[in-house]
Amino acid sequence: MKSTTPMYKLCVVLQSNLIYFRDAKLQYHRVNQAYKMLVQLTRPRKILYLPHHFSENLEDLLNHLPEDGQIVACVSSLEQHHLWKESSLEKKIHTKVGSIEDILKKLAASGEQYDMVFIDATEENPINYYNLIMNSNMLKMDGVICVQNVSANETGSQEHINDEIGLRSEEMTDVINVDTRVEQVALPVKGVIVTKRLPVSHINDTMKGVADDDVFRGFKGRSILDRLRLDGKVAYVTGGGQGIGRAFAHALGEAGAKVAVIDMVLEKAEAVANELGLKGIHSVAMTADISKEEDVKRVVDTIVANWKKIDIACNNAGINMNSASEDTTLEEWDKTFSVNLRGLFMCCQAAGRIMLSQGYGKIINTASMASLIVPHPQKQLAYNTSKAGVVKLTQTLGTEWIDRGVRVNCISPGIVDTPLIHSEALKPLVTRWLADIPAGRLAQVTDLQAAVVYLASEASDYMTGHNLVIEGGQSLW
Known part of the structure; x- marks a missing residue:
């Protein structure tokens, strides 16, 4: 019969081997x-x-x-x-x-x-x-x-x-x-x-002689890295369309939070929200001028309506209009304070009310090294004074609200490296700044990311009213 011919048997063997090698490769x-x-x-x-x-x-x-x-x-x-x-x-x-x-x-x-x-x-x-x-x-x-x-x-x-x-x-x-x-x-x-x-929460057989406490097992059974996670949290970042705000939005999102990216320019906010989306981070882009009370109320209400809560308020938006003190106009003064201090206060108050009703929340304000020293040789009276106000506002709210579950802290960055300061015109100024910084370099936005995650997480629950300075040692000289 056909099925017993040597050629047929050879074909069967070859077919079996092909199936084997195909399966092995797969x-x-x-x-x-x-x-x-x-x-x-x-x-x-x-x-x-x-x-x-x-x-x-x-x-x-x-x-x-x-x-x-x-x-x-x-x-x-x-x-x-x-x-x-x-x-x-x-x-x-x-x-x-x-x-x-x-x-x-x-x-x-x-x-x-x-x-x-x-x-x-x-x-x-x-x-x-x-x-x-x-x-x-x-x-x-x-x-x-x-x-x-x-x-x-x-x-x-x-x-x-x-x-x-x-x-x-x-x-x-x-x-x-x-x-x-x-x-x-x-x-x-x-x-x-x-x-x-x-x-360690599952270890029982070898516990003899081990102190079975929160240090060993982790607070509430969570390791320190787990306690830095922000899974399930809702955050917003003002000024999130660029620079420090963009870095903060990425850091909070990578740690697990949903992030509302808020900026005066919607296209910038949308670009950052798109970046977050590519990482699998749930985000939304919103536009607002935080110097306007109605804009602040609108974004806070929208976030709560969509995501039911606000856990992390990252108030980062700010402006700087350099001028010598004798030349500073009231218009420049008012505009600087309207954004840097008045607007930040309105954000703190609006988000704080939500957090107080929740019984928990983290507010993180962006201040500046200029709150501690007078940076030079640039002239920026209004900016320096407004950022000093941010620190005092943070300290005051931090003490008032901590017993109701809301912690308020701020970050004071040093001079941050941006494309703008690499122009030929500013080269002498950058050289002068570098001479004043023990670290020998300007801050990168990535130098600030871990700080915002720490302040946003439960790991910093005992910290409030603190000004976390990250400036490469510049304020020490």
Whole structure:
């Protein structure tokens, strides 16, 4: 019969092999995709890679690390390292040559820690590697271990295993399953388990002699980094369309808050809101002149109508009109104070009323180093005086409202590097400023972002009426 001909049998074998290789390739692709997604989610900076053989997934990992990220790869010979020579990825990979166990002992002795570790369950001593990493605290508190080529046998029976590699894989799986220090999940790809150290709130077996308090377990069971999160919070940023306000909007959004970007120019607010949207941050663009009471009321009412509350009020909008004191007009004085102090007060009051009714809220005002010293050689009487007023307003509201759950603080930046000050006309002025700054450089808007997140978070709940100065030491000279 046709089905028994040699040619037909050969075709069946070839077809079976093609299906196998197609499935293997698909499986390999899925593993790589899973690893890439894991790296993107956990954002590791240091990875320890123990499998002896480099693979495509290593190159994918290198591509998805941040600029300052690195992979420490243990290899049996330098020949494998040559794969990366003169590659754009070479600076991110550091090879250690020799026995993996010896390398691990040296890394542990030097106090090295990693965000992510890759172990191959079929290597010679995978259990030793795993125990050394866990017992030496080489895995960071929130780090993960990816164990490749683990056994798919869920019954624990080893009857089907007839080779040494299979037994290693099975034993490695058993070790992970009984380790009470970690939780693990099998990825929906063949032979991969991801393990993560359990949070201290789940630790009970090794608590003997440990002070079981908020310092150990975290306040309300949350680590300090968790307490800096702003998930579920609603924030607004005035002057959010550019400069410091734009940086604040991004920082608050990245920490988890919904952000209303408020600016006098709607197009600028929309551009920042679009940037936030590209990051997956829920945001809205609004226009307002904060020197107008009706505009302040409108944006506050709109935010509450749409998002039901305001948790974080970032009052950042301000203006500066330089002039010598003898030449400062009342119009310039009034305009400066109308925005920098009167407008800021109206924002504090409108948002504060909402927060007082909620029983909780954070108000963060942008003051200036000019509230502490008289910056020179520029002349800016109205600006300096208005920013000093911002600090005193912050201190007063901070003491009045803290017992009702509302904290009010301010940030005083130094001179911030902007495209405007890089003009030839201002070059001598910048040189003079730099001579007055111990840090030897101007502030970047990114230097201010962590401060606004801290003041917006529950981690700063005991701080109120404070002027947080970030100026590279300029006010000290």
